[in-house]
Amino acid sequence: MKVEDAAATAVLNRLRRAQGQLAGVIAMIEAGRDCKDVVTQLAAVSSALDRAGFKIVASGMRQCLTESEDGAPPMTEAELEKLFLALA
Template identity: 40%
Template sequence: MACDPKIANRLKRAEGQIRGILKMMDDDKSCREIMPQLMAVRSSVDKVMGLVVAENLRRCLDEDGTQHDEKLEEALKMISKL
């Protein structure tokens, strides 16, 4: 599976956030300061997971020759909001 540029960008952003968290820990920042950053990374990774699943579903349907309809697009949008 080739990496979609949008997904790659999100993962690079998460990578930067993780590096920032490591620096915060090295700088002995409080749990109160670190936890929101950890939650942001988790949210970012969850979003990437949804996008990957949605893209895989699109590809599977395209390979089968099945046409996308409005309901399918709606379902894919919901999945990508994970």
């Protein structure tokens, strides 16, 4: 399975954002910032990584569903992503 170009772009953007947030967390720890602030930023990094993973899964599922022969309209990528996020 190859990730669609549009999904790959979105995933890369999320991963780059997470990379920047993680660098910020490291800097916060090195600077001795408050634990609450560090944990809040770390949660944002975790969320960004989760969303990137779900985006990849949703893209793959969409490809599989568009190849089904049951005649039902396939779910959109956004619908699949929302579904996976609801389960997380």
